[in-house]
Amino acid sequence: MQPDFHPVISATGLFTPTESISNAELVGSFNAYVERHNAANAAAIAAGEVEALQPSSVEFIEKASGIKARYVMSKEPVLDPATMEPRIAERDDDEMSIMAEIGIKAARQALDRAGRDAADVDAVLCAASNMQRPYPAMAIEIQQGLGIDGFAFDMNVACSSATFGIQTAADYVRAGNARSVLVVSPEITSGHLNWRDRDSHFIFGDVATAVLVEDSSIAPTPHWDILGTKLKTVFSNNIRNNFGFLNRADPGSRDTPDKLFVQEGRKVFKEVVPMVSALILEEAERLRIDPAKLRRLWLHQANAGMNRLIAQRVLGHEADEDESPTVLDTYGNTSSAGSIIAFHLNSDDLEAGDEGLICSFGAGYSVGTVFVKRHA
Ligand code: COA
Numbered sequence: 001m002q003p004d005f006h007p008v009i010s011a012t013g014l015f016t017p018t019e020s021i022s023n024a025e026l027v028g029s030f031n032a033y034v035e036r037h038n039a040a041n042a043a044a045i046a047a048g049e050v051e052a053l054q055p056s057s058v059e060f061i062e063k064a065s066g067i068k069a070r071y072v073m074s075k076e077p078v079l080d081p082a083t084m085e086p087r088i089a090e091r092d093d094d095e096m097s098i099m100a101e102i103g104i105k106a107a108r109q110a111l112d113r114a115g116r117d118a119a120d121v122d123a124v125l126c127a128a129s130n131m132q133r134p135y136p137a138m139a140i141e142i143q144q145g146l147g148i149d150g151f152a153f154d155m156n157v158a159c160s161s162a163t164f165g166i167q168t169a170a171d172y173v174r175a176g177n178a179r180s181v182l183v184v185s186p187e188i189t190s191g192h193l194n195w196r197d198r199d200s201h202f203i204f205g206d207v208a209t210a211v212l213v214e215d216s217s218i219a220p221t222p223h224w225d226i227l228g229t230k231l232k233t234v235f236s237n238n239i240r241n242n243f244g245f246l247n248r249a250d251p252g253s254r255d256t257p258d259k260l261f262v263q264e265g266r267k268v269f270k271e272v273v274p275m276v277s278a279l280i281l282e283e284a285e286r287l288r289i290d291p292a293k294l295r296r297l298w299l300h301q302a303n304a305g306m307n308r309l310i311a312q313r314v315l316g317h318e319a320d321e322d323e324s325p326t327v328l329d330t331y332g333n334t335s336s337a338g339s340i341i342a343f344h345l346n347s348d349d350l351e352a353g354d355e356g357l358i359c360s361f362g363a364g365y366s367v368g369t370v371f372v373k374r375h376a
Contacts, residue, residue: 013109066304070205070332127165159362205332301338
């Protein structure tokens with residue numbers, strides 16, 4: 001008979017870029033672009049042929065999203081009103097790619113924290129909302145960079161990539177196909193953000209996270225038992241990015257707005273909050289967990305208002321910062337990495353037996369829940 005395997009989270013890792021952009025810097029650059037655009041098109045605007053662009057504001061950004069700053073891999077060109085996108089030099093094929101580089105930094109921290117030798121890891125999943133190239137998989141480059149003998153592949157479920165990766169890793173462990181799996185999420189979201197779009201230019205930031213999922217028999221102390229995972233997807237066009245290999249032939253396509261991140265933010269807000277809350281409550285019931293007793297929620301970091309509502313529906317009262325910590329104020333929305341950063345930075349203080357929830361949601365739509373319990 002096959003032995004019982006129990007997947008746990010052994011450790012997490014975080015890479016944070018050195019450069020950060022404050023809302024004031026971001027709005028200063030955006031408004032300089034608006035002024036330039038409106039001055040260059042003054043006659044057409046006066047004739048009613050071109051619409052004047054409207055300025056952005058720090059107050060709006062903070063009130064609508066809760067974001068105060070974001071880290072980026074390439075600050076100066078993003079803030080240059082003539083460029084307004086990251087400029088990350090292409091590397092030769094024999095150099096390590098940038099996504100692998102930052103993914104490895106986060107992964108090494110997770111391995112160090114777990115006291116795990118990379119040679120003892122069996123698999124690597126690179127779970128992120130954008131891959132730098134279609135193949136060879138980013139995950140295989142990360143595997144090689146770490147010196148792991150096993151298998152690796154990429155997966156993309158947009159903002160839910162990391163939690164979907166955790167369930168996938170947990171399933172490998174449960175099935176006995178791997179004992180130690182790294183889920184790495186390098187998110188260079190600044191490359192898919194339309195920095196010229198007033199409605200969304202403030203949203204994203206860059207980062208990389210890693211989660212080491214292992215069988216409890218080899219896990220370090222302390223670790224986090226995975227009590228249960230639940231995933232859900234429902235198709236929606238309300239968060240969309242049409243960039244892809246079939247539109248490469250059009251030289252202008254990279255700059256057309258639909259080839260970057262586009263969203264109907266209001267609809268996302270209204271439709272995703274009930275979907276996420278319902279999934280969490282259903283899964284808590286299935287696991288016989290009283291949601292009101294969850295010690296901490298590590299929620300996806302897209303919008304402070306969404307998190308406030310979800311936490312309230314789950315806990316039955318308004319959550320304080322200790323119950324539902326925020327990292328989007330300093331990191332912005334880091335796509336799939338957000339809930340993992342929240343967990344990484346705000347979990348060491350929990351005690352054995354404390355239960356909590358890692359939860360992501362976003363494009364697809366997609367929702368992923370990972371209920372965990374601190375194990376001494
Ligand atoms: N500066 C100043 N004003 C702005 C602005 C900016 N940068 N962007 C928009 N506005 C204005 C709008 O023009 C609008 O003005 P009006 O009322 O005169 O028409 C007003 O602010 C409200 O705009 P709206 O887009 O409805 O804002 P919102 O309150 O819905 O907030 C989001 C926008 C995107 C922050 C919010 O909808 C959100 O976070 N939704 C969820 C998004 C999400 O989680 N996405 C997942 C991504 S993976």
